[in-house]
Every structure is written in C-alpha cells, then in structure tokens.
Amino acid sequence: MRMDDPLLCVRGLKVGFPTADGVVKASNIVDLTIRAGETLALLGETGSGKTVLGMAILRLLQPNTRIEGEILYRGRDLLSLPQEEMQKVRGREIAVVLQNSGTSLNPVLRVGDQIAEAITLHRGLKGAEAETAAVELLDQVRIADPARMAREYPHRFSGGMRERALIALALACNPSFLIADEPTRGLDAVTKREILNLFSEVNRGRSVLFITHDIEAAASLAARVAVMYAGEIIEIGPVDAILSSPAHPYTRGLLESLPARGMRPIPGSAPSLIAPPPGCRFFPRCSCAVGRCEIEHPGLVEVGPAHYARCMLYD
Numbered sequence: 518m519r520m521d522d523p524l525l526c527v528r529g530l531k532v533g534f535p536t537a538d539g540v541v542k543a544s545n546i547v548d549l550t551i552r553a554g555e556t557l558a559l560l561g562e563t564g565s566g567k568t569v570l571g572m573a574i575l576r577l578l579q580p581n582t583r584i585e586g587e588i589l590y591r592g593r594d595l596l597s598l599p600q601e602e603m604q605k606v607r608g609r610e611i612a613v614v615l616q617n618s619g620t621s622l623n624p625v626l627r628v629g630d631q632i633a634e635a636i637t638l639h640r641g642l643k644g645a646e647a648e649t650a651a652v653e654l655l656d657q658v659r660i661a662d663p664a665r666m667a668r669e670y671p672h673r674f675s676g677g678m679r680e681r682a683l684i685a686l687a688l689a690c691n692p693s694f695l696i697a698d699e700p701t702r703g704l705d706a707v708t709k710r711e712i713l714n715l716f717s718e719v720n721r722g723r724s725v726l727f728i729t730h731d732i733e734a735a736a737s738l739a740a741r742v743a744v745m746y747a748g749e750i751i752e753i754g755p756v757d758a759i760l761s762s763p764a765h766p767y768t769r770g771l772l773e774s775l776p777a778r779g780m781r782p783i784p785g786s787a788p789s790l791i792a793p794p795p796g797c798r799f800f801p802r803c804s805c806a807v808g809r810c811e812i813e814h815p816g817l818v819e820v821g822p823a824h825y826a827r828c829m830l831y832d
C-alpha cells in the first residue's frame with residue numbers, strides 16, 4: 518500500500534445510544550479519511566464524541582448501540598464484518614492505546630508476561646521467543662533495563678512507564694493503524710513530552726488516530742487535525758491552516774481559550790445530544806450566527822486547500 522492511499526474511510530457515521538431519556542446521538546454524520554502512514558489528530562471538548570468514534574471503528578460499542586454509515590478499512594466495511602473477522606482485524610491490523618493507563622494493565626500479571634501473551638496471540642511466537650520479543654518491545658518504548666522491568670508487576674511502574682508499557686502492548690501485533698485515546702492525560706509536562714516523542718517514533722510507517730484535548734500535542738504529532746463538536750466534525754484540515762486561520766467559530770473559540778492566546782473560554786455549554794438543535798449544533802453559542810443557522814444544518818464546505826468547515830459563513 519502506497520503512502521497517500523486511504524487506509525480508513527469513515528462515511529456518514531451515526532451512533533446513537535438508546536437510554537431511558539431518549540437516544541443519545543453521540544455521532545452525527547462523521548466523515549473522515551486517514552491515509553496510510555498519516556497521523557490525524559481528533560480534537561474537541563469533553564463529550565464531543567471522540568472516544569465514541571474510536572470505539573466505533575474498533576466495534577467495541579455496547580451491542581444495543583445504533584450505528585449507521587460505513588467504516589471502510591482497506592476497502593472493507595468493518596461494520597458488516599462477521600465477529601471473528603473483526604477480531605482478527607483488532608488483533609493484527611488495528612490496535613488501541615486507551616486513556617486511564619492505571620486500569621488497562623492487569624495488576625496481577627508481570628508486565629513482560631502480558632506483552633508476551635499478546636505477542637503469542639498475534640504473532641504466534643511462543644515461550645522464550647515471545648519473552649525476548651516482549652523485552653525488545655519494552656526497549657523500543659524506551660523503558661530502561663527492560664529485561665528486569667519485564668519481570669515486574671504494573672504497580673512498580675510510574676504513570677509514564679505504564680503508558681509506555683501500554684504502547685508496547687499495542688505494538689505487539691505490529692498494527693498498521695493505531696488509535697490513541699488521550700494517551701497523555703494525567704501525565705506531568707515532562708512525561709507528556711516524552712510520551713509524545715515516543716509516539717512520533719512509533720507512528721512511523723503507521724496510521725494513527727490521535728484523540729486529545731490538547732491542541733499543542735495534536736500539532737506536534739499530526740499533519741492534519743479534525744475538530745469535533747457535539748458529535749460532528751465541524752472542521753478538518755492541515756494543522757498549520759487550522760492553527761493560523763481557523764475557519765469555524767468554534768475552532769476559533771477553542772484556540773482563544775488557550776492560555777497562550779488569551780484564555781477566553783467559549784460562553785455557554787455543549788447542547789444535549791438527545792435533542793440537539795436542528796440547525797447548526799453550535800448556533801446557540803455562536804457569536805457569528807445568522808438567522809438560517811438556527812434552522813439549516815450546514816454541510817462541510819471547502820475553505821482552503823484540503824481544509825473544510827461546517828459553517829454557513831462559507832456557504
């Protein structure tokens with residue numbers, strides 16, 4: 518597969534969670550493409566639907582979830598794959614590094630054994646060979662003295678080392694596509710920088726969906742950024758264009774809320790996903806809104822080279 522070919526293509530994805538109060542529409546027409554070898558950052562405030570998108574790609578949402586649309590991976594629709602085929606994709610092709618690293622390693626198993634188990638499962642190496650490969654992976658994620666650390670239990674690892682171990686675990690199947698969901702959340706600034714550096718090494722030759730709140734982290738890793746608001750991608754484009762000339766009023770607001778850019782929070786809060794506004798979902802908070810924003814739902818409009826915004830201002 519050449520660089521530039523789309524590896525993942527999400528088309529018209531809608532995700533709804535039935536609840537006692539109604540259906541939570543956590544994803545409403547999400548469209549995006551990730552090319553082979555590319556890192557795409559997914560930004561947006563809490564509850565905007567970033568994790569739901571990642572879990573939908575992995576098909577790890579609860580069984581009663583309503584899902585529409587297509588998630589094409591190497592041209593095959595993951596949403597219609599039989600369960601066992603999907604399991605193979607998860608093991609061999611797509612791996613995930615989740616937030617809350619404290620809970621994702623098994624506390625009663627040695628770290629090296631957990632990684633060796635994943636290697637046995639996905640690459641078929643057994644016994645001493647798998648153990649050696651596990652130590653190599655710990656070395657690759659820059660854990661000092663990997664042979665000794667492989668024999669330790671997770672509680673002996675610091676937060677940053679656990680995150681490294683989780684990355685090693687995700688790399689055990691040598692995935693083509695890595696979904697990283699807030700891998701730096703809760704880490705101190707120095708450790709965060711180290712983990713981002715590690716990602717920029719391990720993402721070589723892979724496609725990565727990097728989910729984060731952190732615009733600076735996104736900019737350091739990704740060439741393209743997608744911004745989510747209330748279950749929709751409201752802007753997507755090259756990272757430089759988005760940082761220097763954000764098109765959507767929400768993206769502008771996000772940037773202005775950064776400490777370095779004035780720290781002005783966006784007034785108001787995100788809408789209910791059970792009964793979202795019928796027009797633009799950002800309309801109630803938008804200082805640029807015009808009359809039709811309240812009733813018409815905007816599509817993604819091209820605002821620059823490979824740069825799109827879901828906003829009436831450009832329509």
Ligand SMILES: Nc1ncnc2c1ncn2[C@@H]1O[C@H](COP(=O)(O)OP(=O)(O)OP(=O)(O)O)[C@@H](O)[C@H]1O
Nearest residue numbers: 534536541543562563564565566567568569570790
């Ligand atoms: N199983 C579920 N049932 C009902 N609602 C859900 C379920 N899972 C997620 N949601 C809702 O879907 C919306 C999107 O959630 P999601 O976890 O994707 O947000 P996020 O962008 O990842 O936020 P954060 O940055 O806090 O991780 C939220 O409003 C959440 O409450």
Ligand code: NI
Nearest residue numbers: 567568569698
């Ligand atoms: Ni999330």
